[in-house]
Amino acid sequence: MAHPLRGVYAPVITPFDRALAPDAERFTAHCxxxxxxxxxxxxxxxxSEAASLSVDERLHLTDHLxxxxxxxxxxxxxxxxxxxxxxxxxxxxAVAQGAPGVLVLPPFFYKGVPEEGVFTYYSExxxxxxxxxxxxxxxxxxxxxQVPITMSLIExxxxxxxxxxxxxxxxxxxxxxSRAMIEAFAxxxxxxxxxxxxxxxxxxxxxxxxxxxxxxxVNPAGIKALFDCWNTPEGAVLQDQADQIRKIFQAMPxxxxxxxxxxxxxxxxxxxxxxxxxxALDEEAASALRSALGAVGFRMEGYPR
Amino acid sequence: MAHPLRGVYAPVITPFDRALAPDAERFTAHCxxxxxxxxxxxxxxxxSEAASLSVDERLHLTDHLxxxxxxxxxxxxxxxxxxxxxxxxxxxxAVAQGAPGVLVLPPFFYKGVPEEGVFTYYSExxxxxxxxxxxxxxxxxxxxxQVPITMSLIExxxxxxxxxxxxxxxxxxxxxxSRAMIEAFAxxxxxxxxxxxxxxxxxxxxxxxxxxxxxxxVNPAGIKALFDCWNTPEGAVLQDQADQIRKIFQAMPxxxxxxxxxxxxxxxxxxxxxxxxxxALDEEAASALRSALGAVGFRMEGYPR
Numbered sequence: 001m002a003h004p005l006r007g008v009y010a011p012v013i014t015p016f017d018r019a020l021a022p023d024a025e026r027f028t029a030h031c032x033x034x035x036x037x038x039x040x041x042x043x044x045x046x047x048s049e050a051a052s053l054s055v056d057e058r059l060h061l062t063d064h065l066x067x068x069x070x071x072x073x074x075x076x077x078x079x080x081x082x083x084x085x086x087x088x089x090x091x092x093x094a095v096a097q098g099a100p101g102v103l104v105l106p107p108f109f110y111k112g113v114p115e116e117g118v119f120t121y122y123s124e125x126x127x128x129x130x131x132x133x134x135x136x137x138x139x140x141x142x143x144x145x146q147v148p149i150t151m152s153l154i155e156x157x158x159x160x161x162x163x164x165x166x167x168x169x170x171x172x173x174x175x176x177x178s179r180a181m182i183e184a185f186a187x188x189x190x191x192x193x194x195x196x197x198x199x200x201x202x203x204x205x206x207x208x209x210x211x212x213x214x215x216x217x218v219n220p221a222g223i224k225a226l227f228d229c230w231n232t233p234e235g236a237v238l239q240d241q242a243d244q245i246r247k248i249f250q251a252m253p254x255x256x257x258x259x260x261x262x263x264x265x266x267x268x269x270x271x272x273x274x275x276x277x278x279x280a281l282d283e284e285a286a287s288a289l290r291s292a293l294g295a296v297g298f299r300m301e302g303y304p305r
Numbered sequence: 306m307a308h309p310l311r312g313v314y315a316p317v318i319t320p321f322d323r324a325l326a327p328d329a330e331r332f333t334a335h336c337x338x339x340x341x342x343x344x345x346x347x348x349x350x351x352x353s354e355a356a357s358l359s360v361d362e363r364l365h366l367t368d369h370l371x372x373x374x375x376x377x378x379x380x381x382x383x384x385x386x387x388x389x390x391x392x393x394x395x396x397x398x399a400v401a402q403g404a405p406g407v408l409v410l411p412p413f414f415y416k417g418v419p420e421e422g423v424f425t426y427y428s429e430x431x432x433x434x435x436x437x438x439x440x441x442x443x444x445x446x447x448x449x450x451q452v453p454i455t456m457s458l459i460e461x462x463x464x465x466x467x468x469x470x471x472x473x474x475x476x477x478x479x480x481x482x483s484r485a486m487i488e489a490f491a492x493x494x495x496x497x498x499x500x501x502x503x504x505x506x507x508x509x510x511x512x513x514x515x516x517x518x519x520x521x522x523v524n525p526a527g528i529k530a531l532f533d534c535w536n537t538p539e540g541a542v543l544q545d546q547a548d549q550i551r552k553i554f555q556a557m558p559x560x561x562x563x564x565x566x567x568x569x570x571x572x573x574x575x576x577x578x579x580x581x582x583x584x585a586l587d588e589e590a591a592s593a594l595r596s597a598l599g600a601v602g603f604r605m606e607g608y609p610r
Contacts, residue, residue, distance in 0.1 A: 020389065020429070051387040051414030054360065054394070082356040082387075084325065084580055089359070107582045109356030109413060109449055117582035124325070124581060144414055146451070147582070275389055276429060277412045277422035277452065 002135030004166045004191035005101050006209045008227045009076055010034050010216035011045025013258050014053065014061070016273045022057050023270065024064040029304040030217075030262070031070045036302070038224030039216050041070070042103055044078035044090075046141060046171070047214045047255050052275040055086050059093055072098030076212070080105025080139060084121060088128045101135040103169055103212070108145035115153055122157055126164050134164050137191070141171035154185060167191030169212045175199060182206045197223045197242045201230050215246050217258050218300060241296075248292045256281045257289055264290065265300040307440030309471045309496035310406050311514045313532045314381055315339050315521035316350025318563050319358065319366070321578045327362050329369040331573065334609040335522075336375045341607075343529030344521050346375070347408055349383035349395075351446060351476070352519045352560050357580040360391050364398055377403030381517070385410025385444060389426060393433045406440040408474055408517070413450035420458055427462055431469050439469050442496070446476035459490060472496030474517045480504060487511045502528045502547045506535050522563050523605060524550050546601075553597045561586045562594055569595065570605040 012031060015023040031041050043065070044050035044058055053061075058077075066072055079090035079102040087104065094102045104125065106118050126134065138157070140149035149168060157165045167190050170178040178194045182203060186192055191209035194200075197219075200211055204227070216223050219242065226238040249257050256274055260281045263271035272280050281289065317336060320328040336346050348370070349355035349363055358366075363382075371377055384395035384407040392409065399407045409430065411423050431439065443462070445454035454473060462470045472495050475483040483499045487508060491497055496514035499505075502524075505516055509532070521528050524547065531543040554562050561579055565586045568576035577585050586594065 046414075052389060052412065054388045054390040057388075057390060083359045083362075084357060085359040085362060107357065109351075110582055111449060113582040114584050117584045120584075121581035144416055276426035277415055277418040279419050279422045279425075 001132055002100065002164060002166055004189050004209065005040070005076065005135070006191060007040050008038065008197070008210050008216055008220070008224045009040040009042040009193065009212040010220060011047040011212060011214060012041050012043045013217050013255065013262065014048045015259070015262075015271050016275060017270060020273070020275055022053065022061055024061055026268065026271065027061055028065055028068040028070060031065055032068075033302065033304055034216070034220050035070065035074050037220035039220040040074050040076060042076045042078065042212045045103060045212065046144060047217065047258070048078065049255065049275055049278065050078045052278075055081070055089055058090060062093065062097060066097055073100055075099040076101040076103050076137065078103045078105065078139070082107045082109045084124055087121070087125050091125055091129050091134065095129060095131050095134050101137050101166060103137045103139050105139045105141070106145055106147040106149065108147055111146045113147060115150060118147060118153060119156055123160070126161050132163065135166040136164055137166055137193070138168040139171070140168055143172070151180065151184060154181070158185065158190065165190070167193065167209060169193045169195060171195035175202065178203060178208070179206065182208050196246065197226060198246055200226055201235060201239045204230055214254050214258065215249050218249070218261055219245050221301060244296045245293075245298060248289065248296070252281065252285060252289060253278070257285075260286050260289065261293070261300070262303075265303045267305050306437055307405065307469060307471055309494050309514065310345070310381065310440070311496060312345050313343065313502070313515050313521055313525070313529050314345040314347040314498065314517040315525060316352035316517060316519060317346050317348045318522050318560065318567065319353045320564070320567075320576050321580060322575060325578070325580055327358065327366055328575065329366055331576065332366055333370055333373040333375060335567070336370055338607065338609055339521070339525050340375065340379050342525035344525035345379045345381060347381045347383065347517045350408060350517065351449060352522065352563070353383065354560065354580055354583065355383045360386070360394055363395060367398065367402060371402055378405055380404040381406040381408050381442065383408045383410065383444070387412045387414045389429055392426070392430050396430055396434050396439065400434060400436050400439050406442055406471060408442045408444050410444045410446070411450055411452040411454065413452055416451045418452060420455060423452060423458060424461055428465070431466055437468065440471040441469055442471055442498070443473040444476070445473055448477070456485065456489060459486070463490065463495065470495070472498065472514060474498045474500060476500035480507065483508060483513070484511065487513050501551065502531060503551055505531055506540060506544045509535055519559050519563065520551050520554050523554070523566055526606065549601045550598070550603060553594065553601070557586065557590060557594060558583070562590075565591050565594065566598070566605070567608075570608045572610050
């Protein structure tokens, strides 16, 4: 049986080698580091450049992680795709490999589609995977998909599949939307993950489940401490510290900025590479980023070199 | 060497069986019928629900067509994908199978990406395929992708790859944009295909290359006659007739409406099926469609049953 997850998840950044192929070794090392600092692994999210990876690349990276001893129970792979057939392949594999949750984008090529069609997409995935171990987290990121996960869609899916629909990631950046999701559905166990640690202090007391946030890739320990201690005397300071780091990355193209930071802290310049259509940071931006992070004493403790 | 193509192309609709799997036999029969009425085959376009197909499904359907004797020189497969690796796989296959052109979407998940990143995507495809037989048609459909094929991108790609960048499909629906593309680039041989036969009489005298239009799926002979005879005394009547049919389909969800029409004219109800997130026409809409088509004497001459 699936159960709702809680905690602090990184949409894990994906390293590429000189041929732009995924670097499974470096990916695994990054995942081990994240887990050791208390983070869960939302591999193949937006910040993972998942849309820029083929299905086979995603399957191979997942297998490599598990063979290298990354614990399956820390995984929440992104398994959504425009093609139902791809989403089913990825979701089946994640469940078979022991992932306790999957984060599923709606199909995002066609716009203005009827809610009925989005419902059918999720319904077909659930019926075809056909496993009581499947726990689905709906991925609301309308600025990329233009296909929203509406309150009425959640309600309808929850009613039909109460033991499979476990929660949602809200990447809208609209706190009133996250709050509405939490207030409406968290009381019955639905796990709502806003996409930023900056909302932890606001969302956790209402019943939020944590966060799935880009910057967990670079600040897992700080964000995990905030998640654990938001309601202690240290809470406000931890929130401030996390917000400071978040703001620095948010002022830049975030994926490129995080990868450049991983490159500098690992000593491997290859980490800075992104797949098109994204572009790596230029040297001027990289220098500004380095200065801003230096000014707040940013560190990546024990980061694999 | 690639050469610019001309003519009337159908973004071929894709039939699905009861399990929502592509029906290769019916797909092939539809393609044979289109070719016999003078249409080229832009398989795996937007109207083909290409985004809803996996890479393997697209490869298999292409192979099946060719094994069944559909001429490779009538193919312009859609080979764009969010993942560079997928776009390369699909493009390599199309070139190896003898397709004289491929229609390539920009990667469409990330929004607001730099033009440099889109340039790099096309550049990587061209370099990796590495064939002088590759002819690329850039696919501008900003209402779905939100990632435009700008005039400056075309200019830059043409300058770097003059023997590979053969043309563009303009699905913006903005005639001033199609005209600007034609005026700027057609004189040097660049083939511009607006996405509607309703623009044939306007675009052909300026140097347009034809059209890649949804309704070629249901009205290939009428649109081919218009393409051939727009500048004869019959031209105005042919344009009117084509426009009448176009308008009827355009007033509905077009993919579902064309598939329902194929279902009724073939006697195979399965043709009406779409993959989620699209929805099939309901009976009320189907009835209105049938009446409207009947009123203009619509027929699909010799359509395979």
